[in-house]
Amino acid sequence: MRAVTILLGLLLVLPAFAEVHSGHAITMYDAPKYGPSFRHFDYVNADAPKGGQIKLHVIGGFDSFMPYLPKGSAAAGVGGLGPSYIYDSLTVRSLDEPFTEYGLLAERMEWPDDRGWITFTLRDEARFADGHPVTAEDVVWSFNQLTEHGQPLYAYYYADVEKVEALSERKVKFTFKPGDNRELVMIVGQLPVLPKHFWKDKDFTQADLTVPMGSGPYRIASFKPGKQVVYERRDDYWAWDLPVIQGQYNFDRVIFEYYLDQTVALEAFKKGDYDFRFEMNSKLWATAYTGRDFNSGKLVKEEVHHQNPSGMQGFIFNTRRPLFQDPVLREAMAYALDFEWSNKQLFYNQYKRTRSYFQNSEMAATGLPSEAELKLLEPLRDKLPERVFTEEYQPPVSDGTGRPRENLRTAQTLLKKAGYEVRNGQLFNPEGKPVKFEFLLYSPAFERVVLPFSRNLKALGISADVIRVDESQYLQRVRNFNFDMIVGGWGQSSSPGNEQRDFWSSKAADRPSSRNYAGIKDPAIDSLVKTLISAKDREALVTSSRALDRALQWGFYVIPNWGMDYHRFAYRSRLAHPDLPPYLGVDGALDLWWDTTAE
Incomplete structure (x- = not known):
């Protein structure tokens, strides 16, 4: 009887074992829209043709391919606070849910009820462009570099991460500081994963034109400093068959042309020097998008409503x-x-x-x-x-x-x-x-x-x-x-x-x-x-x-x-897009578009 009493006492003082969840996706509060066997996101055209190209414009110039540092002017498309064609992350966000992350580099995630930690198990097939496997050590190294040397955003964004450790070659664990921070298990998955071995003999802290190498769907094919950068779709990209990638990254080439003046850039668009334009200027939208090519349908003018908070x-x-x-x-x-x-x-x-x-x-x-x-x-x-x-x-x-x-x-x-x-x-x-x-x-x-x-x-x-x-x-x-x-x-x-x-x-x-x-x-x-x-x-x-x-x-x-609660686009009629999702970025979710002449 005394032994039973002692045992009951121990049970009362020992903490209860928290349930550990495991899944292909994680949400802020509710269940994910897409189950583990989903084939693709609803908002993509899974049969979109691959091929062709899209030319985009940027105002200004660039002097760096390192977008994560608080210096230099990084080239468009390489990453940082904008989209990256070069680097994959552990998870990706769906565009038809308020906040749900699905595994990309990670095939599985595990976390407890209190969200005090999370583990990511990396996919066996995940590879950098040189064929080197993406490992847990790459994740740890990327986190440390970005929080120690990167834009201040990373240090603040991940301020409540207590430690990151590689549990095995393919499993990495993030442990969080005490406190309630439900979002952390999700936003650590947004971490861009850089190749530790690539930077072994290079200075990560230099914002220069070292051509980067990542695990993403494109590589830099060529560039002219401050004037142009050309991304080329990788046929050997490791993730082409994943559900989270289906129907996306359809262009063989994505080209960014740089202009010093918006007036010159708009005239270049109307001449056909690039293919897509997101218009921020209300006067130009009301008065300048006219002419023969608009009348003939070669150029399309479109307004797309969204449900994004505008801040x-x-x-x-x-x-x-x-x-x-x-x-x-x-x-x-x-x-x-x-x-x-x-x-x-x-x-x-x-x-x-x-x-x-x-x-x-x-x-x-x-x-x-x-x-x-x-x-x-x-x-x-x-x-x-x-x-x-x-x-x-x-x-x-x-x-x-x-x-x-x-x-x-x-x-x-x-x-x-x-x-x-x-x-x-x-x-x-x-x-x-x-x-x-x-x-x-x-x-x-x-x-x-x-x-x-x-x-x-x-x-x-x-x-x-x-x-x-x-x-x-x-x-x-x-x-x-x-x-x-x-x-x-x-x-x-x-x-x-x-x-x-x-x-x-x-x-x-x-x-x-x-x-x-x-x-x-x-x-x-x-x-x-x-x-x-x-x-x-x-x-x-x-x-x-x-x-x-x-x-x-x-x-x-x-x-x-x-x-405003809508986006303003103009583009060449050879481009097409699916019905665009409600949580639409300012780029018009261009990764979902395709070139109809590639069919």
Whole structure:
């Protein structure tokens, strides 16, 4: 009897064994749409012909094939924050689910209920382009290189990874720090896997034109520094038969042509010098996509709706600058942007005003905080603006005249009450410093938008010099936060998570090349980011996103711009695409397209 009592006591104090899940896919909250025996994603054309080519354009230049470092200008298509034709990852995301990862290099994943770790078992057939097997050591090496030497995003994205270890030649384990971070088991699968043996006698930290070698579907066939890079589809790509690859990467060649000017690039497209164009400029979309080839059908103009959160684009204040550390000034300056006039006169009424950092999604904060949001916000009340609790944020609305007198009067009232004063047409802050700043640009297309804003600021006594520099200088200045104000933004996924650290955290504010462009250092926002990352289910994620949104909105870190819920494409009629999925990237999911002349 005593032995039974002791045994029962031991059972009470010993931890219960957590269930370990194993599968071909992993989701954020629900079951994956596609089962283990699926043949291909629903949105692809599995019978798309292989062959032909597609030419694309890029503005600027490139001086590197190393996209993962915080220096240099990497060639399009090689990877980094954009798509990679060179490198495979452990998993790939489907485009018709909010957030599900399916195995690519990994054939199987295992994780416990608490998601405190995950193992990936690599496929036997996974090979780099030189025939060398992709191993667990390559995964460990890639993780260490990217988090130690790569873009700051990687260090923040994977900050909660405690260790990565190769358990065998084909099995790698990621162990996470204590805490709730449901997303980690998924985003570690997005890690690009680089060949350790290839870099053995090379300097990984040099952003140069060393031609890379990966395990992906293309190789670099040729290039002209700063002008052109040609990718050639690999017949010996190891993954052609996998369900996650079916119907994709259909072009034999993908060619990126570089142009220094958008006007020249558009004319080159109309002449037939390249094949596909994603248009960002509303005026060009409304006026320039005309002519014989459009009338004959040789060139196709198309608008495709999507369900992606559009995030926030805005005029970003660098709050590292003493001038912009006053939220009253930041709020007042927003009244000088006449969106209604710009939308009518400059944008052909194609845009909607952005008001949320999670625009076009259920995560955008509207109305007053819900009870669930208040549970997150109340403990931070003394650190947050009172209006987080009492008002719904809306950007100023004008009469659309181009000279928003009522809005400017509101701004003047705010500034006067805060101790600002105008002397001889110049606004001075309460410390007696003139309110002057530079608006840094590299794209001439935005000058027509910024200059009317600058003129309205002048009516407030604020001097804003619009400065345009070349792309290389612009990148260096932004990476080192050497600017007063820029046009920029933060894209959002349908399942935000660890990347929010890189956007808003106090630590990111001090790290060059982070995406905390605004220089936000706020313990309340740090806390809300942590809460978002640890959300246990979709409902909690939406609630925490809305709470974070409110704190950012009332911080006046940007003057919100505009956006839309559709993409604008033009392309040569020999190209074709399937019905495009709801979570569509800005490139139009070109990996799903094909060349009809290849049939």
